[in-house]
Amino acid sequence: MAGCNFSARNLPSGPSVLSLVFEAWPHQGATGVVVVDIGAHRTEFEISAPVSRTVDIGFDHDGADPLTTMVFFRPGLIDFVFRSMSLGRTIMSGAISPWPVVKSGSNGHPIKTLQHLLRARGQNVAVDGEFGPSTEAAVKTFQASHGLAADGIVGPLTWAALVVQVKKGSQGDAVRGVQEEFQFRNLSGDPSNGPQIDGIFGPVTDAAVRGFQQALAADIPSVAVDGIVGPVTWQALVSGMLSF
Template sequence: MAGTLSPWPLTKQGAKEHPVPTLQYLLRARGHSVAVDGIFGPKTDAAVRSFQRDAGLAVDGIVGPHTWSALIIQVRRGSEGDAVRGVQEEFQFRNLSGDPSKGLAVDGVFGPKTEAAVRGFQSALHADIPSVTVDGIVGPMTWQALISGMLSF
C-alpha cells in the first residue's frame, strides 16, 4: 500500500529464511548466543523468550511489532557488529543476482557501500512514503521497511 510502511512480520518457531537471519543477528547484538542459520528453532526460541523477559515484554516466543521494536538497534556509518550484519543481510536478501559476491558483503562494518545501499533504499521508500528520511541511518522506520520485506521481489 502506497504511503505506509508494511507491518512488522510475525516470526515464530518453525519459520525459515527471511527475516530469521536478521532476527538472529539482532539477538546476537543483544548478547544472546545463537547461530545465524536462518532457522527459527528451539535455541532461537529460547533466546527470543529470554530477550522478551529481559525487556519486560509478553513472553510468547513470537517476534511481532513490540519485540521487533525493542530488538532493533540504530546503526549508521562507523557502526560495527551483529546489528550491522542484520542490515547487510537484508540487502543480501534483496540481491537478485543469485551471486552473494555481487551483493553487499555481510561483514559487520557499516562503511561507504552499506551507507550507499541504505540511502538508495531510503530514497526508493521516500518516493512513496515522504516521512522516510534519506539520511543513511538505519533507525526504526528503515528497520521496519527492511524486515517487513519492502522493495524485495
C-alpha cells in the same frame, strides 16, 4: 564523461525504482563520481575506493515513453563495469509495511536478520535462518529482560525493542542484520555484489541504505534519506519492502 544509456517502454507512471549493479575503480588517491540520470531525475555516487555495488534508486515516473536512463562516470574513475539493471514500479501503499510476526517453525526471511539482532543483544544463537528451539529460547530470554510477554513470538513490540540504530562507522551484529537484508534483495545471483555481511557499516552499506531509503521516499515522503538505519528503515527492511 564516458557511460552508457538504456530505454524502457510501457513503464506505468508513478513511484518506481531502478536497481543498478556495477563495479568501479578510482584512480589512486582520487574520488570519482558515478552519475545516473533517469529521465530528469539525477543521482550521483562518490567512489573513493574499488567497489562492487548494488544500488536501488527511487523516483517518481512522469509517464514519459520511452523512459531513458543514462549512466556516466566523471574523471577520477579509472574503470567502470556495468553488471545489470532492472527498472519497475514500486509496490507500496504510501505507508511502511507492518512488522512481520515470526515464531518457532518459521524459516526464510527475516529469520537470519532476527538472529543477527538477537546476537547484537547478547544472545548466543546461530545464524542459520531456522526459528528452532535455540532461537525461541533466545527470544524468550530477551522478551523477559525487556518486560515483554515471554511467549517466543516475535511481533511488533519485540521487533521494536530488538532493533539497534546503526549508521556509517557502526560495527557488529546489528550491522550484519542490515547487510543480510541487502543480500536478501540481491537478485544478481552473485553474493559478492552489494554489501558483504562483514559487520562493518562502510561506504557500500551506506550507499545501499540511502538508495533503499530514497526508493521508499518516492512513495512515502516522510522517510528520511540519511543513511541511518533506525526504527522506520528497520521495519521497512524486515517487512520485505522493495524485495522483488
